[in-house]
Amino acid sequence: MKKLALLCIIICCAMHNGSAQTTAVNLTDIKFTVTEAPEWSALLKRDKGWFGGDGIYTIPLNGMEGRQANPNDKVLFIFSDSMIGQIKDGAMQPGYKMIHNAVAILDGNKPLGNKIKFYWDTDAKGQAESLFIPKTPQTDSVDYYWLGDGFVNENNHATYIFGYRVRNVSSGAFGFREVGNTLIKIPAGSKPPFRNLTQMDTHLYLLDEKADIGSFGAGVYVNTKGAGAPKPDGYIYTYGVRGMAKNLMVARVLPADFENMRKWTFWDGANWVNDIARAANITDGVSNELSVSALPDGRYALVFQHGGMSTTVGMRIGASPVGPFGPIIKLWDCKPDLIEKTFVVYNAKAHPSLSAPGELIISYNINSVEFIKDLNVHPNLYRPRFIRVKFE
Known part of the structure; x- marks a missing residue:
């Protein structure tokens, strides 16, 4: 149980629709309690089929991004790298396979194991295969997808998911590199394995002279009345991250124009502009996956792995979907999860469709730098864990 009550009111500029309005906004003072959410963590602790993954985002299929799903709603979970196979007697069984992405669909809003079903594709030999495989004009044959955030567009009821084209490389610290940014479009009513989806390359990818990469899709905030946003302006805000400093950028577009890259605009710190190269860094120290959510008091919570x-x-409080954002507020220390020195934690984010009024359910991922070695000892390590933040 933790509480924070930092009593410091600051004067800042709340940026709405590209204009600056001087207003008193408290970006440092918020009261909350935080606990584990073991029922949600247990939902993804599985021994058969999908038994591990990261990159988790949740998309309410009714498009109501701004509130908890109802018992008769469906929520799409999307994962990046995922383990498919079986765990028996505390050990992975032969035949397991890692694929690059998968999904699950939860019926309702409760973490009930009999209400969630996982999906992936199969190859010609019947082996597990990624559900989404890059097939765009700019795709190389060796590229694969990790997934960014997504949402259901109220204009055409299609589900859009950001796809990061990733390629294994021999240089660099991690052995992989993002090489492009795409949109995956799933028509309304389509069911896994989504045979009628379409894919399109975007210009939402940056590479500077220092080889620092920037890409959009780390988080999506749908600020429309139809999505249940409390202060809707009609725009979809998409967040990007660039560089080793993990700088945050933001773009916006109307739902009807989402596929039209010429209609996208980028916040340059003062105005919305069409040139992606002028996108400003609105804060730093975030993670490559994150979330922006409306708080009950009218402010915004930017949640991320510091x-x-x-x-x-961590969380920063924002005066608007584009900031300004306050200092980092520590929500949770994940050290107790690191039972091995090789474990790592990354990419925290909130899930409003899983969250009751006045709270945020937040996930973070656990992985290992000695992946298979540690999985052989701890076969359930590679999965999201959840916490519950209640705002007072």
Whole structure:
């Protein structure tokens, strides 16, 4: 149980629709309690089929991004790298396979094991295969997808998911590199394995002279009345992250124009502009996956893993969907999860469709730098864990 009550009111500029309005906004003072959410963590602790993954985002299929799903709603879970196979007697069984992405659909809003079903594709030999495989004009044959955030567009009821084209490389610290940004479009009513989806390359990818990468899709905030946003302006806000400093950028577009890259605009710190190269850094120290959510008091919660990969689940309070954002508020220390020195924690984010009024259910991922070695000892390590933050 933790509480924070930092009593400091600051004067800042709340940026709405590209204009600056001077207003008193408290970006540092918030009261909350935080506990584990073991029922949600247990939902993804599985021994057969999908038994591990990261990259978790949740998309309410009714498009109501701004509130908890109802018992008769469906929520789409999307994962990046995922383990498919079986765990028996505390050990992975032969025949397991890692694929690059998968999904699950939860019926309702409760973490009930009999209400969630996982989906992936199969190859010609009947082996597990990624559900989404890059097939765009800019795709190389060796590229694969990790998934960004997504949402259901109220204009055409299609589900859009950001796809990061990733390629294994021999240089660099991690052995992989993002090489492009795409949109995956799933028509309304389509069911896994989504045979009628379409894919399109975007210009939402940046590479500077220092080889620092920037890409959009780390988080989506749908600020429309139809999505249940409390202060709707009609726009979809998409967040990007760039560089080792994990700088945050933001773009916006109307739902009807989402596929039209010429209609996208980027916040340059003062105005909305069409040139992605002028996108401003609106804060730093975030993670490559994150969330922006409306708080009950009218402010906004930016939730992330501090610095991308650390033991701190952090939050910055924002005056608007584009900031300004206050200092980092520590929500949770993940150190107790690191039972091996090789374990790492990353990519925290909130899930409003899983969250009751006045709270945020937040996930973070656990992985290992000695992946298969540690999985052989701890076969359930590679899965999201959840916490519950209640605002007072």
